[in-house]
Amino acid sequence: MDGLVLLLLIFVKSSNCMEKTGITGNHGDKIRSDCRVTLTLNESGGRQVQLESKVAAMYGKSIRILIDEVLDFYDIAHANVKLEDSGALPHVLAARLEAAVKMVSNTRKEFLLPFNDAERPRSASDRFRMSRLYLPGNTPAMMINAPIHHPDGLILDLEDSVAPDKKDEARILVRNTLRAIDFQGAERMVRINQLPLGLEDAAILAAHEIDLILIPKCEEAWQVQEVEKVVNTILDSNNSDRDIFFMPIIESALGVENAFAIATSSHRVVAMAIGLEDFTADLGVPRTQEGAESLYARSRIVNACKAAHIQPIDSVFSDVADMEGLLENVRRSKSLGFEGMGCIHPGQITVINEGFKPSVNEVERAANIVRAYEEAREKGLGVVALGSKMIDAPVVKRAEQTLKLAQKFNMI
Amino acid sequence: MDVVKNAAGRLVPKTVNGEEAIPYKGVGKYKPAGRKHAPAIASCSDFPLDGNKEVKDLKEALVKAGLKDGMTISTHHHFRNGDYLANMVFDIAHELGVKGLRWFPSASFPCHSHLIPYLEDGTIHHIEGSMNGPLGKYVSEGNMKGLGVLRSHGGRYQSIQDGEVKVDIAVIGAPTADPFGNANGLYGDSACGLLGFALADSQYADKVIVVTDNMVPFPCIPWQIQGNYVDFTVRVEKLGDPSKIISGTTEITRSPDRLLLAELTAKFCEAAGIIRDGFSFQSGAGGTSLAVGEYFRKIMKEKNIRARFARGGSNKYLVAMLKEGLLDYILDGQTFDLDGVRSMGENPGHVWTSPFTSYNYHGKGNFAGLVDVVILGATEVDLDFNANVVTHSDGYLLHGIGGWQNCLFSKTVILPVPLFRDRIPVIREKVTTLCGPGELIDVIVTERGIAINPLRKDLIEAVKDSGLPIVTIQELKEMADSICGIPEDPEHGDEIVAVIKWVDGTIIDSVWKVGS
Numbered sequence: 001m002d003g004l005v006l007l008l009l010i011f012v013k014s015s016n017c018m019e020k021t022g023i024t025g026n027h028g029d030k031i032r033s034d035c036r037v038t039l040t041l042n043e044s045g046g047r048q049v050q051l052e053s054k055v056a057a058m059y060g061k062s063i064r065i066l067i068d069e070v071l072d073f074y075d076i077a078h079a080n081v082k083l084e085d086s087g088a089l090p091h092v093l094a095a096r097l098e099a100a101v102k103m104v105s106n107t108r109k110e111f112l113l114p115f116n117d118a119e120r121p122r123s124a125s126d127r128f129r130m131s132r133l134y135l136p137g138n139t140p141a142m143m144i145n146a147p148i149h150h151p152d153g154l155i156l157d158l159e160d161s162v163a164p165d166k167k168d169e170a171r172i173l174v175r176n177t178l179r180a181i182d183f184q185g186a187e188r189m190v191r192i193n194q195l196p197l198g199l200e201d202a203a204i205l206a207a208h209e210i211d212l213i214l215i216p217k218c219e220e221a222w223q224v225q226e227v228e229k230v231v232n233t234i235l236d237s238n239n240s241d242r243d244i245f246f247m248p249i250i251e252s253a254l255g256v257e258n259a260f261a262i263a264t265s266s267h268r269v270v271a272m273a274i275g276l277e278d279f280t281a282d283l284g285v286p287r288t289q290e291g292a293e294s295l296y297a298r299s300r301i302v303n304a305c306k307a308a309h310i311q312p313i314d315s316v317f318s319d320v321a322d323m324e325g326l327l328e329n330v331r332r333s334k335s336l337g338f339e340g341m342g343c344i345h346p347g348q349i350t351v352i353n354e355g356f357k358p359s360v361n362e363v364e365r366a367a368n369i370v371r372a373y374e375e376a377r378e379k380g381l382g383v384v385a386l387g388s389k390m391i392d393a394p395v396v397k398r399a400e401q402t403l404k405l406a407q408k409f410n411m412i
Numbered sequence: 413m414d415v416v417k418n419a420a421g422r423l424v425p426k427t428v429n430g431e432e433a434i435p436y437k438g439v440g441k442y443k444p445a446g447r448k449h450a451p452a453i454a455s456c457s458d459f460p461l462d463g464n465k466e467v468k469d470l471k472e473a474l475v476k477a478g479l480k481d482g483m484t485i486s487t488h489h490h491f492r493n494g495d496y497l498a499n500m501v502f503d504i505a506h507e508l509g510v511k512g513l514r515w516f517p518s519a520s521f522p523c524h525s526h527l528i529p530y531l532e533d534g535t536i537h538h539i540e541g542s543m544n545g546p547l548g549k550y551v552s553e554g555n556m557k558g559l560g561v562l563r564s565h566g567g568r569y570q571s572i573q574d575g576e577v578k579v580d581i582a583v584i585g586a587p588t589a590d591p592f593g594n595a596n597g598l599y600g601d602s603a604c605g606l607l608g609f610a611l612a613d614s615q616y617a618d619k620v621i622v623v624t625d626n627m628v629p630f631p632c633i634p635w636q637i638q639g640n641y642v643d644f645t646v647r648v649e650k651l652g653d654p655s656k657i658i659s660g661t662t663e664i665t666r667s668p669d670r671l672l673l674a675e676l677t678a679k680f681c682e683a684a685g686i687i688r689d690g691f692s693f694q695s696g697a698g699g700t701s702l703a704v705g706e707y708f709r710k711i712m713k714e715k716n717i718r719a720r721f722a723r724g725g726s727n728k729y730l731v732a733m734l735k736e737g738l739l740d741y742i743l744d745g746q747t748f749d750l751d752g753v754r755s756m757g758e759n760p761g762h763v764w765t766s767p768f769t770s771y772n773y774h775g776k777g778n779f780a781g782l783v784d785v786v787i788l789g790a791t792e793v794d795l796d797f798n799a800n801v802v803t804h805s806d807g808y809l810l811h812g813i814g815g816w817q818n819c820l821f822s823k824t825v826i827l828p829v830p831l832f833r834d835r836i837p838v839i840r841e842k843v844t845t846l847c848g849p850g851e852l853i854d855v856i857v858t859e860r861g862i863a864i865n866p867l868r869k870d871l872i873e874a875v876k877d878s879g880l881p882i883v884t885i886q887e888l889k890e891m892a893d894s895i896c897g898i899p900e901d902p903e904h905g906d907e908i909v910a911v912i913k914w915v916d917g918t919i920i921d922s923v924w925k926v927g928s
Contacts, residue, residue, distance in 0.1 A: 033834050055835045057806040058899035087834025090897060116894070141834075144895075145669045148859045346668035 022103030024169045025096035026138075027084040033141040035085040035093055039100035042078040047071060053085035066090060070097040073111050091180035092140045092173065099169035110175075115209075118182035123211035125245060125270040128152050128408060129311055129340040131352040132189060136161035138170035143177050149346035153187035158201050159194065159216050167193065171204055178208040187211045189247075195223055199230050206234035210244060212270070217278065218248035219255045221265035228266045245270040247313065251278035256297045259304035271311035273342065274301045277318070289325060291332070302337035316342035323351050330355025357409050358402050366402035367412070369395060413908055415922070420798075420846055424919040425908055429514075429538060429558045433911070436920040439849055444774070444917070449575030451618050459643075463592040463630055466645045470623060471504045473644040474581065477619035479505060482512045482537075483580040486613045489519035490585070490597060490604040490746070494656030497585040497623060499526045500648070506535045514558075516577060517541035518568055518609040519812045523656070531556055540577065541568075542802075542812020543910070551909055552808045554925035560809070560910030562802055562923075565609065565745070566771025566778065566818035567913050572612040574774055576917055582613035582620045584637060585651045589624035593642025594635035597747075598757045600626030602651040604658075605726070605747025605756050607636045608766030614641040625651045636764060658749050664706055664729070665699030669859055673828040674700050676880070677787060677857045678707030683878035684871055686785045686824060687711055694723035694819060695787040697748045700828055704787045705729050712738050723770065723783055726752035726762065734761055743779060745770050745815060771818035773915040778818070786822035790829050792843045795885055797850030797865045799827060800843040802912060805836050807844055807904050807926040817915050820852035824871070828857040837892035837899060839885065844902060846921040847912055856885060863888050 020041045027036035035053075049067055053060060067081055085093070091113055098111045132153035135143050138161075146154055156177055162170040174190060190205055191214035192198035202213060215227055224246060231244050246268045250256055256279070263272050276294050280287040283294075291298070298314065305312035314333040317326045330352050333341055341352050358366070369386055373396045376384040384391040406412045414426040418435035427433055434442065459465060467473045479485075485505070487498040498517060505513060511534045515527070518541060525546035530536045538558025543551045551560045563571060571577040586595030587602040597604045602625055614620050614637050622637065623646045632639075665671060681687050687708060695701040695708075705722075706729060712719065713736075721741040724730055728751035733739045735755075742762045747753050755762045770779045780786075791811065792800040801816045803809055819825065829838045839856070854871060856863045861883035864872050875882060883891075893899075904924035914920040 054806075057902060059835060059897060061900055062897055087836065089835055089895065145859065148672060149668060347671070 020104040022100040024099040024103065025088075025092075027086060031086050031141075033087050033089065033092065033144060034139075035083055035088040035096050037096040037100040038080075038082040039097070039104060040080040041076065041104050042080065045078050047076075047078065048080045050080070050082040051085070052083070055085065055087050062090075063093060066093055067097065070094060070101065070111055074101045074105065074107060074109065076101065088140065089144065089180065091176040095173040095176040096169065099172045102168065102172075113176065113179060115179045116182060118184075120183070120188070120209050121185070122243060123187050123245060125243070126311075127187065128405065129187065129247075129271055129313060130356045131343050131349045132187070132313075132340065133343045133346060133349060134161065134191070134316065137174045138162045138166050140173065140177070143181060146346065147182060147184040147186055149349050150184065151186055151343060151346075151349045152340070153189045153212065154183055155189040155191050155214060155342075157191045159191050159198075167197065171201055175205055175208055178205065178210060189214060191216060191249075192227070195226060199226060202227050202230045203234060206231045206244060207238050207240075209242060212245040212247055214273070215246055215248045216275070217251045217255070218262050219252055220258055221261045224248055224262060224265040224269060228268055231268070244268060247271040247273055249273045249275045250297075250301055251275035252282045253279070253297075255279075256300050259301050260307060263304045263308035263310055269308070269310055271313050271340070272301060272305050273313035274298055274315050276315035279315075289329070291329075298336055298338070306337065311339045312337060313340040313342070314338040316344050317348065318344065320345040320347065323347070326351050327355050353409075356405075358405050358411070360411070362402055363406040363411055366399035366406070369399035370403060373399075415908070418919065418921075420849060420920060422846055422921045424911060424922050425559070428561060428911055428919070434918045436914050436918040439851060442916045442918050444574060448573050449578065449616055451616055463639070465593055465639075465642060466591045466627070466647065470500055470583075470621070470646050470648065471507075473621045473623075473646045474501065474504055474583075475508070476644060477581045477621060479508065479510055479581060481510055482514075483510075484514040484516050484578060486516040486579045486582045486617065487518075488584060488607070488609045488613070489517060489521065490607060490609055491602060491652035491657045492604075493521040493523045494653035495521065495523055495585070496650060496652045497583060498524055501583050502527055502530050502535060506530055506533070511535060512537045515539045515541070516579060518565065519814070520544060520547050522546060542814070543809045544811060548809035552803075552923070552926045554905075554907055554909050556909065559908065560923070561913060562809075562813055562910060563913045564771065564813045564817035564915055565767040565815045566773055566780070567813070567915050567917065568609075569612045569767040569772040570774045570915065570917055571913070572616045573768075573772065574917060579613055579617035580619065582610065582617035584610040584614060584620065584622050586622050586624040586637065587651070588626045588628055588632055589622050589637075589645060590628055590630040590632035590639065591645050592630050593620070593622045593637070593639030593645050594630070594632040595622050595624065595637040595639070595642075596632060596634055597636060598634070598753065600624070601654055602626070602657055603750075603753050605753045606744060606764035606766075608745060608764060610637060611766040611768055614638070619643045621646060623648055623651065625649060658753075663699065664702045667699070669830065670700045671703055672859050673830065673857060674703030675707055676859070676862060677704045677826055677828045678711060679878075680826065680855060680857060680862055680875065680880060681708070681785055682711050683880060684824070684874045687715075687717060689717050690720045691717075691784045692719055692721045692723070692782065693785050693787070694783050694822065696789065697725040697727055697746075698789060701787050701789070702727065702729055704828065705733075709733055709738060723779065723786075724752070726755065728752065731755040731759075731762070734759060743770070767815075767818075771815055771915075773818070774917075778821075780815075780818045781821045781823075783819070783822040785824045785826060786819045787826050787828060788816055788819055790827045790838070790848075792838055792840050793827060793829060793853070793856050793885075794840050794843045794850070795889060797853040797856070797885065798843050798846050799848045799850070799853055800845045801847045803845040803923060805840065805844055805899070805902065807902065807924060809910065809923060813847060813912070817848055820848050824854050824868075825852060826855040826857060827853060831858040831860050831888060831892045832896050835896045837889070837896045839889040839892050840899070841889070845912060845923055849920075856888065858888055860891050861888055
């Protein structure tokens with residue numbers, strides 16, 4: 001009897017190999033706005049589509065049409081397709097189908113749905129990056145509504161939040177999300193994987209109007225330059241003059257030591273972040289809320305960024321329920337010189353923005369400085385003074401930045 | 413089945429379960445003539461002089477009440493998904509071989525899927541009450557022998573009072589009772605707060621049985637149900653599962669999207685000048701509604717505003733506001749957690765109400781219209797602001813009406829709803845099932861914009877410079893369609909499986925069989 005079962009298993013396994021089955025996406029009781037695609041290529045028999053969708057009554061026909069379009073695009077005439085859908089939007093369905101096709105064939109063709117109609121204003125190197133929200137790159141339900149919380153930046157993450165065996169399908173989903181979702185003014189960011197896989201991510205995604213690439217676990221300047229080469233190639237081949245900025249993330253002792261070299265490694269680097277979970281692990285110490293163990297590293301990062309005229313960005317605060325602790329943390333960050341912080345939950349955005357918001361006194365002082373500077377300039381004076389204190393150019397620039405921030409918060 | 417188009421343009425049956433039905437005629441248009449229903453005159457000589465009406469068990473009570481084929485049996489939902497009593501009643505009916513009963517619950521819960529075999533074998537002919545979960549699926553797929561009838565809490569009171577539904581035997585679960593039949597929901601293992609949903613049944617049913625798992629010596633104080641209406645009392649070991657009687661929904665949502673909806677709703681009310689000294693509000697017990705209440709609380713504290721009353725569904729958040737002096741009164745229709753139960757027992761400002769005082773449309777006024785703002789949910793809203801609360805877009809019955817229809821008479825009705833749920837758009841060309849006419853629905857708050865009913869020019873004017881994302885309902889629909897895709901025309905069969913009553917007893921819409 002046991003021998004028979006074994007033979008049967010061998011048969012099933014070998015026949016599965018012959019049939020080439022690709023399974024992508026997610027399905028289950030707690031999965032929303034996603035689908036699981038099971039695609040088996042056959043030698044004959046045409047297309048057999050099995051659709052199980054919670055939105056079949058409203059979108060069943062259009063889902064079947066989309067399945068056919070994808071299969072037509074990849075010249076697949078004979079296949080079994082099972083699509084278990086928990087309300088996935090079309091760009092998610094298309095991504096899961098394409099990823100399944102790519103699991104069973106060697107094609108590099110991309111099935112692209114049109115860009116949505118939303119405006120995608122170009123970013124600027126000095127735009128505010130106070131709050132940037134990480135979104136797991138293979139979890140569509142979290143991405144769809146993220147823009148309504150209005151962070152400064154939305155990061156579609158391909159690195160830590162995506163399981164190693166899901167990297168390929170996540171990259172396709174992130175690409176489709178960049179094209180389908182209205183970011184509502186948030187900077188369009190992607191965190192690529194650690195190199196070398198990250199180069200593949202950059203090569204695929206640079207053509208889809210991203211504003212900024214986060215380069216994780218950066219330790220040396222050449223890593224940034226490798227990403228830059230890929231991005232330049234893609235932009236050149238697309239004749240695109242769109243700026244794509246970089247935010248390297250320093251997550252190790254070596255990275256901290258090389259901070260200034262990394263900050264100045266490319267003109268595309270506009271900000272640099274520190275990732276404290278990995279950094280403290282590298283140091284071999286636990287991460288504390290007070291952050292004494294990372295004070296040196298954080299100060300070093302801030303100093304390197306200021307010297308390179310880019311924005312220093314602090315690590316995420318990992319306790320999403322502790323808003324008071326977060327606010328305290330943001331205030332500490334601000335006092336160290338950081339200009340922004342990562343968020344891992346939309347609820348953190350308001351608190352982070354609040355923490356970086358200038359005080360009424362700061363705004364008043366900034367307004368006085370700018371006024372004094374303008375008056376001095378009108379009078380043709382070479383030296384600017386406010387009361388008994390001399391004001392130099394960096395002070396004026398900082399004051400202007402404070403006023404811009406005050407404007408963002410409707411304070412003036 | 414003969415159908416007729418009602419004043420809302422919906423096809424509704426001319427008869428329901430063999431009785432003539434009146435199609436919806438418009439808000440406030442149908443005024444029935446005649447007198448209220450009355451049960452038979454009783455005589456004290458038929459009852460024990462010592463006041464002890466206790467019988468051996470529920471079976472004996474049902475037999476003595478004359479349980480027989482075709483009767484209408486009512487139960488109530490104050491034990492929510494922890495209720496054992498309705499299942500016990502029909503287990504006995506099944507054991508006795510009684511057939512063709514009409515079950516008339518104030519609401520049903522998933523725990524009542526136990527009764528599906530009795531719908532199958534004919535013990536129960538049909539249900540008149542909400543049909544959720546497995547029961548909703550069973551009915552939606554056309555499996556029930558009779559037509560389902562869904563009413564609001566106020567509509568249920570009205571139907572009993574008007575004699576539209578003649579209750580033969582009312583079985584009232586009581587967390588505390590005395591042998592005479594006085595009962596309340598405040599104390600005991602099954603404490604649920606109040607018994608208002610059973611009030612009409614106690615007053616108008618032919619026979620009334622009070623069942624308790626906490627019999628106390630006369631007098632049971634306070635008597636929310638008066639023993640003078642009661643025929644028999646019964647003692648059972650347990651009426652329900654206490655952990656499920658107190659609903660698990662009384663926690664503020666943690667969903668960032670729903671919190672945003674709640675925040676926008678509160679900001680709208682603030683901008684419109686609704687939150688002011690002496691105002692009143694009602695917000696449900698769902699996670700988003702609770703969050704709206706918390707944002708109200710924040711605004712009221714900041715501005716030192718005190719509300720005259722809040723209508724409940726009470727919960728720990730409302731109780732905290734009462735304790736903090738932000739409210740003069742909670743007028744409570746249904747208690748959702750133990751804080752609410754305790755507060756009602758201890759705080760004279762926490763007052764129990766019933767569908768008669770709050771919602772009954774065939775009365776000389778009710779409380780619903782006195783509320784300044786009510787925050788409600790909906791499964792769908794259409795371009796005319798009509799809303800659905802019972803079915804989802806696939807046509808399946810999933811929710812009861814509760815007090816939803818009755819609350820539409822409040823001064824401002826706000827529905828905070830997501831623009832879409834997964835891929836299912838909430839803003840539709842036409843709602844799948846019409847439960848509330850758009851003329852009574854004022855504001856739709858979504859995470860991507862707020863639409864104000866053009867009839868409410870005052871609100872449009874009040875918030876025009878607020879900075880809130882005010883859009884038209886058409887724009888909301890376009891947003892939903894651009895994200896989700898334009899939905900295909902819904903298909904349903906030509907068989908009606910249930911009807912939706914309006915607050916005045918007329919039929920506002922039909923629920924059509926799914927999958928035919």
